Amino acid sequence: xxxxxxxxxxxxxxxxxxxxxxxxxxxxxxxxxxxxxxxxxxxxxxxxxxxxxxxxxxxxxxxxxxxxxxxxxxxxxxxxxxxxxxxxxxxxxxxxxxxxxxxxxxxxxxxxxxxxx
Amino acid sequence: xxxxxxxxxxxxxxxxxxxxxxxxxxxxxxxxxxxxxxxxxxxxxxxxxxxxxxxxxxxxxxxxxxxxxxxxxxxxxxxxxxxxxxxxxxxxxxxxxxxxxxxxxxxxxxxxxxxxxxxxxxxxxxxxxxxxxxxxxxxxxxxxxxxxxx
Numbered sequence: 396x397x398x399x400x401x402x403x404x405x406x407x408x409x410x411x412x413x414x415x416x417x418x419x420x421x422x423x424x425x426x427x428x429x430x431x432x433x434x435x436x437x438x439x440x441x442x443x444x445x446x447x448x449x450x451x452x453x454x455x456x457x458x459x460x461x462x463x464x465x466x467x468x469x470x471x472x473x474x475x476x477x478x479x480x481x482x483x484x485x486x487x488x489x490x491x492x493x494x495x496x497x498x499x500x501x502x503x504x505x506x507x508x509x510x511x512x
Numbered sequence: 513x514x515x516x517x518x519x520x521x522x523x524x525x526x527x528x529x530x531x532x533x534x535x536x537x538x539x540x541x542x543x544x545x546x547x548x549x550x551x552x553x554x555x556x557x558x559x560x561x562x563x564x565x566x567x568x569x570x571x572x573x574x575x576x577x578x579x580x581x582x583x584x585x586x587x588x589x590x591x592x593x594x595x596x597x598x599x600x601x602x603x604x605x606x607x608x609x610x611x612x613x614x615x616x617x618x619x620x621x622x623x624x625x626x627x628x629x630x631x632x633x634x635x636x637x638x639x640x641x642x643x644x645x646x647x648x649x650x651x652x653x654x655x656x657x658x659x660x661x662x
Binding site: 396397398418420421422423451452454455456458481482483484486487490491 | 534537538540541544545547548558559561562563565566569570573576577631632634635638639
């Protein structure tokens with residue numbers, strides 16, 4: 396699968412945005428998970444948004460990183476969002492019942508007000 | 513564009529404990545990039561690319577992650593993808609200890625539980641409902657088939 400490219404940024408002080416392109420698999424999920432864990436050491440973060448509009452594959456190893464993010468958000472009474480998932484990624488999320496623990500959106504525009512009190 | 517009958521992708525690796533997990537996974541990932549190029553050149557749509565790459569990833573990483581550490585001599589792994597008569601076929605084989613993926617049952621993911629075993633095989637079964645397994649002459653073989661969208 397295409398090599399994974401990712402960036403971490405803040406949409407707001409309490410919203411972490413992770414942008415992913417390529418394939419999230421066993422060869423890169425450990426590194427991504429460690430970076431996400433490090434970013435979420437910032438206790439202000441309550442929401443994690445994964446922009447996966449450029450993600451062509453997510454394998455079971457990648458789902459574990461999603462679960463890690465979901466757990467972090469749940470512990471802070473926040474929420475994990477998946478944005479722009481292609482049909483394959485959506486199917487994987489549904490099969491594994493992960494959609495019960497996160498929110499899916501079609502566009503980042505849907506989350507403009509996220510994190511505002 | 514429909515993949516032409518006869519288009520074939522094939523890889524074979526030998527994974528050893530000495531190489532280390534990270535290096536073995538890098539080898540699988542490199543093969544995955546080659547598979548992606550093959551599927552794109554064959555004219556597969558994004559749904560087929562996703563399904564076949566997912567199956568490749570889940571099957572090919574099983575040995576490096578769970579088997580090779582217990583097998584000092586290493587394990588040979590093969591994967592072949594072919595298009596025949598409007599169907600994409602994937603044939604995976606390894607010469608590790610017998611392991612029937614169809615006997616493995618996963619439970620739905622629950623991030624609050626820590627139980628994640630068998631998730632990869634559950635994903636494959638969803639995208640390839642007709643999954644066949646055999647163990648002959650020291651080789652585990654998994655065959656997957658899927659109609660190619662036209």
